[in-house]
Amino acid sequence: MGFEVLLKGSNMSRLLVGLAVALRISMISVAISIVLGVILGSLMTLKNPVIKVVSKIYLEFIRIMPQMVLLFLVFFGTTKALGINMSADTASIIVFSLWGTAEMSDLVRGALSGIPKIQYESSFSLGMTTAQTYIHVIIPQIIRRMLPLSINLVTRMIKTTSLVMMIGIVEVLKVGQQIIEANRKSSPNAAFGVYATIFILYFLVCWPISILSKYLEKKWES
Amino acid sequence: MDLDVLISYFPKYVEAFFLTVRVGVIGIGIAFLMGIISAFIVYFKVPILSFIFSAYIELFRNTPLLVQLFFIYFGLPKLGISISAEVCGVVGIGLLGGSYMAEGFRSGLSAVPGSQNEGALALGMTKSQMFFNVIFPEAFSLSVPAIVANVIFLLKETSVFSAISLMDLMFTAKDLIGLYYNTTEALFLLVVFYVVMILPVSIVGNMVEKRVHYKMFGV
Numbered sequence: 415m416g417f418e419v420l421l422k423g424s425n426m427s428r429l430l431v432g433l434a435v436a437l438r439i440s441m442i443s444v445a446i447s448i449v450l451g452v453i454l455g456s457l458m459t460l461k462n463p464v465i466k467v468v469s470k471i472y473l474e475f476i477r478i479m480p481q482m483v484l485l486f487l488v489f490f491g492t493t494k495a496l497g498i499n500m501s502a503d504t505a506s507i508i509v510f511s512l513w514g515t516a517e518m519s520d521l522v523r524g525a526l527s528g529i530p531k532i533q534y535e536s537s538f539s540l541g542m543t544t545a546q547t548y549i550h551v552i553i554p555q556i557i558r559r560m561l562p563l564s565i566n567l568v569t570r571m572i573k574t575t576s577l578v579m580m581i582g583i584v585e586v587l588k589v590g591q592q593i594i595e596a597n598r599k600s601s602p603n604a605a606f607g608v609y610a611t612i613f614i615l616y617f618l619v620c621w622p623i624s625i626l627s628k629y630l631e632k633k634w635e636s
Numbered sequence: 637m638d639l640d641v642l643i644s645y646f647p648k649y650v651e652a653f654f655l656t657v658r659v660g661v662i663g664i665g666i667a668f669l670m671g672i673i674s675a676f677i678v679y680f681k682v683p684i685l686s687f688i689f690s691a692y693i694e695l696f697r698n699t700p701l702l703v704q705l706f707f708i709y710f711g712l713p714k715l716g717i718s719i720s721a722e723v724c725g726v727v728g729i730g731l732l733g734g735s736y737m738a739e740g741f742r743s744g745l746s747a748v749p750g751s752q753n754e755g756a757l758a759l760g761m762t763k764s765q766m767f768f769n770v771i772f773p774e775a776f777s778l779s780v781p782a783i784v785a786n787v788i789f790l791l792k793e794t795s796v797f798s799a800i801s802l803m804d805l806m807f808t809a810k811d812l813i814g815l816y817y818n819t820t821e822a823l824f825l826l827v828v829f830y831v832v833m834i835l836p837v838s839i840v841g842n843m844v845e846k847r848v849h850y851k852m853f854g855v
Contacts, residue, residue, distance in 0.1 A: 452696055478838055481792070482806055483830055484825060486809065487823055490823065573699065574700065590706075608711075
């Protein structure tokens with residue numbers, strides 16, 4: 415079936431290292447997206463027309479452009495058009511942060527604008543200061559609304575980073591291809607075993623995270 | 637940017653555009669059917685089948701399309717199951733999309749309040765009347781936002797087809813960049829064609845969402 419090729423030498427650990435490469439990119443991008451997303455999302459709740467138009471165009475562009483196109487635009491497009499020469503690593507982190515920030519800011523905006531005005535008014539009438547209102551009333555509610563969805567974003571980020579192999583980063587799929595090529599003679603069925611293993615590996619990474627997100631969503635729903 | 641280059645590339649992109657749309661539309665159709673069937677089976681807790689379909693939903697929701705396509709296109713032929721790139725694309729989008737659609741329908745079904753069941757039964761409806769005339773229409777309109785989001789997501793995911801050498805928009809752009817090195821023109825056309833493909837879907841989707849919301853809640 416082609417699984418035996420993974421037991422040869424350090425093949426399995428090479429696959430795992432490849433997976434770690436993809437996960438590292440997604441984790442860095444998630445961290446950047448959360449910070450920038452919270453800032454942009456808060457800005458979007460202000461009623462400033464310039465911010466509104468700019469963020470609307472940005473969100474819509476990211477919403478309709480496939481991540482693969484964005485990768486090509488940043489990796490090949492900037493090199494040719496602007497003369498900037500960046501590594502594939504940097505390009506993919508920029509692209510996934512741009513995408514993640516758009517998604518995250520939309521979540522933050524939704525959570526913020528979903529909090530009724532009465533919450534602020536009651537807090538003020540109880541004598542709370544603005545800082546106290548945010549720390550004790552608004553932010554805890556926002557976190558409850560956003561956390562399950564942002565955890566979901568993490569799994570989507572991990573799944574999307576599999577695309578980085580298309581701009582030449584050696585991650586798990588690329589390593590898999592190399593293993594299959596190297597063992598073409600000795601185990602001709604390696605493609606099945608290797609790709610099935612990668613399939614399962616991705617599942618094992620994303621499944622627990624999506625269960626956590628579902629659990630939190632249920633727990634905080636009531 | 638060179639206008640002559642743009643004009644000479646244009647027909648290639650048009651061809652790729654129609655291939656992408658064709659595979660996308662057929663795939664999304666299959667995804668829709670798969671989604672409804674899986675959601676029904678899981679909702680009615682059909683023995684054995686509901687376990688199989690839940691496993692399918694979790695498995696495909698938690699893996700990237702690229703990995704799925706590699707498995708189907710390069711892995712399965714080793715077991716003697718060999719399909720063309722185009723069929724592989726349709727199957728990939730269908731299976732991936734099916735799991736997402738199922739999740740959308742499932743959350744719609746679970747969002748219909750229990751009082752609707754009781755109300756329908758109290759009016760003397762049979763179980764099947766209750767489901768098809770009351771529960772399902774409500775659940776369907778509740779899932780419209782998820783369906784719209786999924787359709788856009790799946791259309792975007794078609795860009796991954798280029799990895800299995802299906803001559804879609806992405807593949808055409810990559811090919812032209814490799815052949816003639818007119819990166820700016822190739823990427824510009826790529827962006828334009830994706831906007832032409834997905835922006836209308838996004839706009840119509842928003843309108844449908846608003847309309848359904850209005851019909852349900854009156855605001």
